[in-house]
Amino acid sequence: MQRGQIHLRGTVRWKTNRFRNILRYGKAEINRLPIIVGNAIPKSGSKLLFNMLRGFVEIGPFIDTTLMVIKPYTDGEPTNPAWIHKELRSLSPGDIRTGYFYATPDLREILSGPRIAHYFIVRDPRDALVSSIFFALDVNPDQFHHDFLMNLPDMEERLSFAIHGNAEGEFAMSNVGERYARWMGWLDNPDICLIRFEELVSDRETQSGIMLDYLENRGFTAKLSRNQMIDILKRQMAPEKSNTFRKGTSGEWRKYFSERNIEEFKKCTGDLLVKMGYEKSNNW
Numbered sequence: 001m002q003r004g005q006i007h008l009r010g011t012v013r014w015k016t017n018r019f020r021n022i023l024r025y026g027k028a029e030i031n032r033l034p035i036i037v038g039n040a041i042p043k044s045g046s047k048l049l050f051n052m053l054r055g056f057v058e059i060g061p062f063i064d065t066t067l068m069v070i071k072p073y074t075d076g077e078p079t080n081p082a083w084i085h086k087e088l089r090s091l092s093p094g095d096i097r098t099g100y101f102y103a104t105p106d107l108r109e110i111l112s113g114p115r116i117a118h119y120f121i122v123r124d125p126r127d128a129l130v131s132s133i134f135f136a137l138d139v140n141p142d143q144f145h146h147d148f149l150m151n152l153p154d155m156e157e158r159l160s161f162a163i164h165g166n167a168e169g170e171f172a173m174s175n176v177g178e179r180y181a182r183w184m185g186w187l188d189n190p191d192i193c194l195i196r197f198e199e200l201v202s203d204r205e206t207q208s209g210i211m212l213d214y215l216e217n218r219g220f221t222a223k224l225s226r227n228q229m230i231d232i233l234k235r236q237m238a239p240e241k242s243n244t245f246r247k248g249t250s251g252e253w254r255k256y257f258s259e260r261n262i263e264e265f266k267k268c269t270g271d272l273l274v275k276m277g278y279e280k281s282n283n284w
Contacts, residue, residue, distance in 0.1 A: 007068065014065040014095075021094065025061040034117040034218035035091045036062060038098035041183050043132040044123035045197035048237050050098045052211070053119060055236030059229050060220055062094050070099030072182075085110065103185025112191040117218040119211065120186050123197035124278045125176060126253035126265065129162045159261045163268055177269040184275065196277075198250040200237070208233040 022030055038053045040046030050069070056062045070087060072079055084101075088110050091097055101107050111118050123131075136149050152158050165173040173179075186192055193214040200207045208230045216222065222229060257265070266282060273279040 010065070010067045014063065014067060017066075018063045018092070018095070021061050021063055030061055030092075030094045032219055032221070033060065033062060033094035034115050034215070034220065035093060036096040036117045036215075037088075037091075037101075037111055037119070038096075039101045039111070039118060039120045039186070039192075040098075041122055041128065041180065042100060043128040043135065045121045045195075045200060046098075046100070048197075048200060049119060049121045049195060052208070052233050052237045053096055053098065055232050056096060056215070058232045059222070059224060060094075062096055064096045065091075067097065070097070070101070072100055072102060081106070102182040103189075104182075108185060108189065112189060114191075114218065116191065117215050117220075118189075118192040119195060119214075120192045121195045121197055121200070122183075122187075122276060124250065124253070125180060125269070125272065125276070126257065126278075127250060129159060129176065130253050130256050133158050133162055155256050156258045156261060159256060159258075160264055163261065163264045175268045176265065177272060180269065180272055184272075187275065201250070204234045204237055205230055208237075 018030075036053055036056060038046070038050045040049060046069075054064050057064050067087075070079070070084055081104075084099075085106065088097070088107075093115070101111060133149060133155070149158050149161070152161065163176050165175040165178070187194070193211060195207060195211070209226070211233065212222070212226065212229055224232075262284075271282060273284070274281065
């Protein structure tokens with residue numbers, strides 16, 4: 001089935017579910033809800049977050065659009081920004097949509113404001129790099145870097161490639177600092193709910209509560225008890241629901257980064273870890 005046909009069927013299913021919710025709860029109640037958007041940096045716990053957000057359909061009259069995750073690249077080519085804008089502007093109160101959204105001025109305008117519940121998950125970039133390599137090697141052999149990484153002699157060289165990227169050729173990729181710069185504009189946005197992967201994995205209950213508090217500040221009025229809602233989100237987060245979840249271990253990068261990799265990472269990222277709150281200085 002072609003991508004366009006899949007999207008069309010998903011859109012029909014979404015609109016049908018929306019119509020049913022309006023009949024069940026009333027248009028006025030639906031219109032009081034915020035739009036829920038899940039956003040992530042790749043390999044930073046996106047699937048865990050997206051699963052949790054879908055759990056909101058059990059908490060209130062939210063509508064899971066069930067549409068494909070919006071990605072900045074499609075089939076190796078940049079996704080048309082006009083299409084991304086169209087998809088996001090088509091959302092109505094109560095809808096849930098997920099993706100990997102750069103912090104460009106246009107997307108910051110669309111995905112900010114009191115009627116948008118914007119959840120953004122981050123992870124220590126060093127752990128995310130390790131995770132991305134194992135994902136390409138072990139979890140998804142169809143990933144376009146799989147064969148290239150397999151042909152590198154060891155983990156040090158694989159990390160070096162992931163850090164520096166490659167300016168040209170079939171495996172072209174910008175360096176890690178340039179990749180992360182595309183998302184950093186979200187960190188200073190007071191409208192979003194920033195979630196750290198490490199805290200989400202280690203303390204599901206507290207983080208679920210933070211997500212609920214944020215949603216209520218965006219106009220949602222809960223009818224279930226707090227404990228009931230937290231239990232739903234914790235159940236939805238279950239890693240077994242994610243086919244990309246490998247370990248979820250924090251600080252695992254220390255097992256794999258050589259001294260050379262550490263210096264390469266610092267050179268490419270500058271004060272990235274300080275800005276993200278993962279280090280107090282560059283002397284790590």
